[in-house]
Amino acid sequence: MALSPDLSFLTPDALQDDEPKRLAALQSYNILGSPPERMFDDLIDLARLIVDVPIAYISLIDSDRQWFKTAQGLEVQETPRDIAFCDHAIRKKDVMVVLDAHQDPRFRDSPLVTGPPYIRFYAGAPIITPDGYAVGTICLSDTKPHPDFSGTEELAALARQAAALLELRRSLSQQAVAARMATDQRDRLWDNSLDMMLISRPDGQIIAGNPAWEATFGPIGDNGGANFVDFLAPSEERIPPPMVNGQKDIQVEHEMVNQNGETVYASWNLAREDDMIFGIARDITRAREAEAQLVHVQRMESVGQLTGGIAHDFNNLLTIVLGNLDIAERRLGKDETQRALAAITNARGGANRAANLTQRLLAFARRQSLSPVQINAGELLDGLMPLARQALHGGIKLTLQIAETLPSICIDPGQLENAILNLIVNARDAMVENDQQTGEIALHANEYHLSQEDAETVSANASAGHWLRLCVSDNGSGIEPDIAERIFEPFFTTKPSGKGTGLGLSQVHGFIAQSGGFVTLKTEIGSGTTISLWLPVDEGEAQSVERQSDSTNDNAPAVSQQQSHHILLVEDNEAVRAHVAELLEEEGYDVISLVDGQAAVEHLQSQARKPDLLLSDIMMPNLDGHGLASWVHDYYGDVPIILMTGYAGGEMPSDSPHEALITKPFSPQDLLDAIGNALQPVKAKAAV
Incomplete structure (x- = not known):
């Protein structure tokens, strides 16, 4: 059964009394x-069926007149508002009835009563808009009085129909205007669009193409053109994609050949209606070229960043190698064979660690296939x-929280290191972007035995088994949900232009998946983020291995100190700290060795004796060499300062106080000469 339309809007609750509105x-x-208009004339014909009168009309009340949209029995198109019966009728919601105008003090002197059309009887129903404003009336009039009138309900119903006709008329008018505008806009879009537009048959036969298509692939004749597949590159599938009627949003990319024989990459959006295919394409040739260039630039930038990052550690290792070789040479000259051999052993250890760093860099730069x-x-x-x-600035602290024993895993170590570094750098960048001056990044490692039920809870990509979980957690501001669901997408980045490519996390995700693992993300606004790398443990190969930390050679012979x-x-x-300390102590210096600038400040604050010289590395956690040098200069202005650096990049702050800067690797003699020169003023003062 058909539903009746909702016409409740035609009977507003109250009549609004606001003349401007x-x-x-x-x-x-x-x-x-x-x-x-015929539809309004028909309402007047229906109104006259209520009662037999000579005059019927629809009156619309303007600011100073009543204007008749349609009228029967009247010779005029409008009359002044101040003499109109209808001006009174629009002031109330109900039908206004005047049985005899001669007896009504409001109208007996009206020109419409005393003169043409000599109205004696009047019945008018207000035409009220959905917002409650009476804009006019539908009226019945006679030149003789009536004893009564019983058609108020019918006349009110016709007034509601008149209001509905006004609404319909406005709607149809707006639709006609919109249709004209849409047609004009479609024509403008077709003619002026920079995107290519094409209409073809399902078999690929071209019917029409817009100017952008013709500018790229040549004109299409009045009777249509060639087949779409004729413009595809030889490497492309030369069969149009099958589409059913009504199918929309089919997205494909094609390598094509333009009218000049050049390769064009186009991204198409296709839709089918009946026997026509409508396609819109964007030329993405430049985007493809930029993408290839971006990947190349990103690879080179990554190599550059990693090279700068390991330069400090690499030069530290060279300092160990060269310094121990120099010591060995001097000890051999004194027939101290055992001590010389110990120095050579230390040099060999440093060289081996340098070789491992080099291999790490080469593995990253080549992006070679995995070597688990x-x-x-x-x-x-x-x-x-x-x-x-x-990679971290002084305000962000990195901690390592792992078990003493962990299962061994089979994986490409260079790629795993790169993945972890990527996560740490991303956490750092997120803190910097949110103006977080201090924070903590933690690296966790634990083993898990997941049941099937546990695996389903952890991730859709997880499975039951033995896993090693490596986590990088930060206490930053967290990630918005709409961003969190996209962070592993290639080329998606929230960083400003030129600050990131959006490839880092997608590479991490792909590498872990290729290694048989999966990645999970846990984040909460205001509470930080944790990204976990789950790596499979081969039960046949797994064994718990205890961590071994690098240390100096405990068998190295002691040297008497002066x-x-x-x-x-x-x-x-x-x-490096042990090597330099041994060198200085062997030369008779009294040496206090500390691990970073913060430890040095705390030591100096707790000691009454000030040092004769500060020898400090520049790049250190907590408080770097520049900050330490400034602190020492402020508290002990006459203490000479020598800074050491193994980092190839960066600039020396112009206000960094120091007497000398030594670049790693350096020879023991270079260091001793620098210290001797820096201490000359101290020696001279002591002699006075």
């Missing part, structure tokens, strides 16, 4: 002065920490 409602219909080997995950993470810390100038040595690399 009433006039605006009338003007919105754009009907004043319009020619006759069985590794000790704990040792890999220990070795990665110094490099990772180089009390002399007091030197404060600050260096975060344990091996």
Whole structure:
């Protein structure tokens, strides 16, 4: 059964008494002065069936007149508003009836009563808009009085129909205007669009193409053109994609050949209606070229960033190698064979670690295929920490929280290191972008045995089994949900232009998946983010391996120390710190060795004796060499300062106080000469 339309809007709850808004409602219909229309004439014919009268009309009340949209029995098109019966009728919601105008003080002196058309009887129903404004009336009039009138309900119903006709008329008018505008816009879009537009048959036969298509592939004749597949590159499938009627949003990319024989990459959006295919294409040739260039630039930038990042550690290792070789040479000259051999052993260890760093760089730069080997995950993470810390500024702290024993895993170690570094750098960048001056990034590692039920809870990509979970967590601001669901998409990035390519996290995700694992993300606004790398543990190969940390050679013979100038040595690399301390102590200096600038400040604040010289590395966690040098200069202005650096990039701050800067790797003699020169003023002062 058909449903009746909802016409409740034609009977508003109350009549609105606001003349400016009433006039605006009338003007919105754009009907004043319009020619006759049959649908309004029909309402007058129906009104005269209620009672036999000579005069019937529809009156619209303007600011100073009543205008008749349609009328029977009247010779005029309008009359002044101040003499109109209808001006009174629009002031109330009910039908107004005047049985004898001669007896009504409101109208007995009206020109419409005393003169043509000599009205004696009047019945008028207000035409009320859906917003409650009476814009006019539908009326019945007679030149003689009536004893009564029983047609108020019928006349009110016709008034509601008149209101409905006004609404319908306005709607149809708006639709006609919109249709004309749409046609004009479609024509303009077809003619002026920079995107190519094409209409073809389902078999690919071209019917029409817009100017953008013709500019690229040549004109289409009046009777249509060639087949779409004729413009595809030889490497493309030369069969149009099958489409059913009504199918929309089919997206395909094609390599095509333009009218000049050049390769064009086009991204098409296709839709089918009946026997016609409508296609819109965007030329993405430049985007493809830019994408290839971007990948190349990103690869080179990554190599550059990693090279700069490991330069510090690499030069530290060279310092160990060269310094121990120099010591060995001097000890051999004194027939101290055992001590010389110990120095050579230390040099060999440093050289081996440098070789490992070189291999790490080469593996990253070549982006070679995976070379999985069985590794000790704990040792890999220990070795990665110094490099990772180089990527962080002083306000962000990196901690390592892993079990003493972890299962060995089979994976490409270079790619795993790169993945972890990528996550740490992303966490750092997120904090920087949110103006977070301090924070903490933690690297966790634990093993898990997942049941099938646990796996379903962890991730849709997880499965039951033995897993090693590596997590990078930060206490930053978290990731918005709409961004979190896209962070592993290639080329998606929230960083400003030129600051990121959007490839890093997608590479991490792809590498872990290729290694048989999966990645999970946990984030909460205001509470930080954790990205976990789940790596499979081969039960046949797995064994718990205890972590071994690099340390200096405990068998190296001790050297007698002489009390002399007091030197404060600050260096975060344990091996370099031990090597330099041994060198200085062997020369008779009194050396205090500390791990970073913060430890040095705390030591100096707790000691009454000030140092005779500060020898400090520049790049260190917590407080770097520049900050430490400034602090020492402020508190002990006469203490000479020598800074050491193994980092190839960056600039020296112009206000950094120091007497000398030594670049790693350096020879022991170069260091001793620099210290001797820096201490000359101290020696001269002591002699006075």
